[in-house]
Amino acid sequence: MAEFDVILRNGYIVTEKGVSKGDIAIKGGKIAAISCIDQLKGTAADEIDVTDQYILPGLIDTHVHFNEPGRTDWEGFETGSKALAAGGVTTFFDMPLNSHPATINKDAFDLKFSRGLEKSLVNFYLWGGLVPSNINHLQELSECGAIGFKAFMSDSGIADFKACDDVHLLQGMEKISELQSLLAVHAESQQITEHLTNTLIRRGDTSAKSFSQSRPILSEIEAVQRILTYAKLTNCKIHIVHVTSSEVISQITAAKKQGVDVTVETCPHYLSLTTADLAEKGVIAKCAPPLRQAKEVEMLWDALRNGEIDIIGSDHSPSPPELKEGDFFTAWGGISGAQTTLNILLEEGYWKRNISLETIVRLTATNPAKRFKLFPQKGILDIESDADLTIIDLNESFVLKKEDLFYKHQQSPFLGKKFRGKVKYTLVNGKLVYSSLKEKIR
Numbered sequence: 001m002a003e004f005d006v007i008l009r010n011g012y013i014v015t016e017k018g019v020s021k022g023d024i025a026i027k028g029g030k031i032a033a034i035s036c037i038d039q040l041k042g043t044a045a046d047e048i049d050v051t052d053q054y055i056l057p058g059l060i061d062t063h064v065h066f067n068e069p070g071r072t073d074w075e076g077f078e079t080g081s082k083a084l085a086a087g088g089v090t091t092f093f094d095m096p097l098n099s100h101p102a103t104i105n106k107d108a109f110d111l112k113f114s115r116g117l118e119k120s121l122v123n124f125y126l127w128g129g130l131v132p133s134n135i136n137h138l139q140e141l142s143e144c145g146a147i148g149f150k151a152f153m154s155d156s157g158i159a160d161f162k163a164c165d166d167v168h169l170l171q172g173m174e175k176i177s178e179l180q181s182l183l184a185v186h187a188e189s190q191q192i193t194e195h196l197t198n199t200l201i202r203r204g205d206t207s208a209k210s211f212s213q214s215r216p217i218l219s220e221i222e223a224v225q226r227i228l229t230y231a232k233l234t235n236c237k238i239h240i241v242h243v244t245s246s247e248v249i250s251q252i253t254a255a256k257k258q259g260v261d262v263t264v265e266t267c268p269h270y271l272s273l274t275t276a277d278l279a280e281k282g283v284i285a286k287c288a289p290p291l292r293q294a295k296e297v298e299m300l301w302d303a304l305r306n307g308e309i310d311i312i313g314s315d316h317s318p319s320p321p322e323l324k325e326g327d328f329f330t331a332w333g334g335i336s337g338a339q340t341t342l343n344i345l346l347e348e349g350y351w352k353r354n355i356s357l358e359t360i361v362r363l364t365a366t367n368p369a370k371r372f373k374l375f376p377q378k379g380i381l382d383i384e385s386d387a388d389l390t391i392i393d394l395n396e397s398f399v400l401k402k403e404d405l406f407y408k409h410q411q412s413p414f415l416g417k418k419f420r421g422k423v424k425y426t427l428v429n430g431k432l433v434y435s436s437l438k439e440k441i442r
């Protein structure tokens with residue numbers, strides 16, 4: 001009988017610390033051996049030759065909305081997780097909203113969790129929600145295994161997931177701190193966005209430019225300053241999601257220096273698309289907070305290069321095409337991006353801006369694993385780590401076509417974009433879940 005289940009032969013093994021040439025053996029869903037100097041001895045039931053290809057820890061996408069149960073016609077665990085597998089993602093954290101019922105108590109958590117277990121091709125964890133009405137359910141959600149909690153400081157766009165006012169934020173943060181959990185925050189100011197939206201709509205301007213003006217960077221700055229203050233007051237660990245601007249990141253860096261336990265996430269679309277793309281591509285590229293100007297995108301890359309960004313999550317938040325129509329104020333806000341995170345980082349980061357593979361691994365796998373207590377089981381390629389990994393060929397390129405997308409709705413603001421670097425295989429717990437050679441999911 002073969003000693004190992006799988007051996008990956010002759011690849012470049014990438015961790016946040018460096019790249020080395022070698023072989024990886026997998027047994028029982030874990031990495032069983034790594035050999036960098038001599039060829040790994042032993043045999044396996046399956047051997048994959050990955051000469052000249054790069055083996056990365058599978059990505060951990062901390063931010064997706066798969067909307068199941070309740071809005072499975074928008075996405076779903078099956079289609080969403082296939083898209084992730086094809087994009088090299090081996091673990092995701094599903095957001096508590098857009099699914100119905102929203103994940104704000106144990107019953108809703110259990111229902112969603114069982115659906116995920118049945119249908120997801122990759123590993124997953126669930127976020128619990130913090131809404132004004134569920135402070136008494138935070139403990140049970142934490143005991144169910146919620147990876148953390150998510151709250152909105154401005155309207156979420158979904159009626160059954162209410163934004164928190166300041167009093168509820170403070171109450172929730174006190175409880176979450178007591179539970180030693182973490183609060184992820186959608187930090188845009190309700191007051192500023194509501195006021196500007198009303199003013200601009202009254203003027204009858206529903207253009208892309210007007211939508212961008214209704215949600216300025218200042219609105220993020222105000223909300224982030226407030227939540228950082230509350231974090232100091234309550235000692236609650238926080239994670240600021242989908243930040244669009246280096247100015248906001250500077251605020252967070254300053255708070256870190258003062259001892260606030262805060263991390264920051266941005267998304268591939270804020271690193272690759274601009275207000276000009278929003279005007280050109282239309283509501284397919286609408287999201288909140290909105291895309292920013294090209295110079296902001298470059299400053300975001302500078303912040304990333306300086307080590308000021310902790311995590312990159314996709315914030316995949318699709319809807320059926322009929323909701324992605326109409327004007328910039330009424331159309332659904334959310335970008336489909338779960339499948340293309342690594343592609344964007346390779347094309348826009350590695351190739352165009354000289355960002356190392358180590359940095360990409362740190363932002364998409366190691367840091368998420370560390371922040372959410374999954375390290376060293378995940379986020380690294382090491383003996384006894386879970387065999388969650390993805391293998392890429394940097395020399396292959398492709399143009400993204402509709403047919404490539406595994407989403408329920410084959411929509412993406414990146415259609416027609418040329419990407420250098422291709423995911424060849426994705427393994428989850430040692431099992432091959434995606435192979436580009438077969439162009440299908442097992």
Ligand SMILES: NC(=O)NC(NC(N)=O)C(=O)[O-]
Pocket residue numbers: 065097098156157158186242286287288289315317333334335
């Ligand atoms: N209801 C949503 O899915 N919202 C999401 N939508 C975006 N980002 O446009 C989000 O994370 O805020």
Ligand SMILES: [Zn+2]
Pocket residue numbers: 186241242288
């Ligand atoms: Zn959000």
Ligand SMILES: [Zn+2]
Pocket residue numbers: 063065095315316317
């Ligand atoms: Zn989101």
